Amino acid sequence: MPTLQTNTMPIKVWLRQPRLEVACRIVFHDRTTTAVGMDSPTIPAAQSEITAWLIEQGYQPAGPWTTEAVNTGETVRTFIRQGSSPARHAPASSFVQMRA
Numbered sequence: 863m864p865t866l867q868t869n870t871m872p873i874k875v876w877l878r879q880p881r882l883e884v885a886c887r888i889v890f891h892d893r894t895t896t897a898v899g900m901d902s903p904t905i906p907a908a909q910s911e912i913t914a915w916l917i918e919q920g921y922q923p924a925g926p927w928t929t930e931a932v933n934t935g936e937t938v939r940t941f942i943r944q945g946s947s948p949a950r951h952a953p954a955s956s957f958v959q960m961r962a
Contacts, residue, residue, distance in 0.1 A: 872924060872942045875916070877908050879935040884908040905935045916941050 871891035877900075878885050884905060886898040898915075902908040909927050916922075921941040930936040 872940050873916075873921065874938055874940050875912055876930075877905055877912070877935070877937050878931075879905050879908075886912055905937060909937065909939070913939075920944050 873891070874889040876887045876889065882903075884900045884902055884907075886900050886908065888896050888898060890896075898912065900908045900911060902911045913923060920943055922944050924940040924942045927937045927939045930938055
């Protein structure tokens with residue numbers, strides 16, 4: 863996986879599996895996005911893979927994974943930079959929702 867530029871703003875991670883491959887997109891606070899390649903064949907395995915990678919990058923989960931679309935297995939989770947206070951950040955609703 864690529865190196866993630868870190869900042870103190872929260873990020874949202876979207877996972878979808880419309881076909882065989884799991885797609886991962888990270889949405890930053892400024893609404894820019896980056897795709898991240900996943901090795902995991904299933905959404906639950908991809909959730910573990912991306913969570914572990916983001917923890918290595920200095921982020922921590924700010925809540926649970928939530929299902930956004932059952933038919934594509936689309937799930938989303940917010941992560942914050944370790945040591946950041948969630949109260950200082952914009953609400954999760956300020957993030958753009960990713961649909962492809």
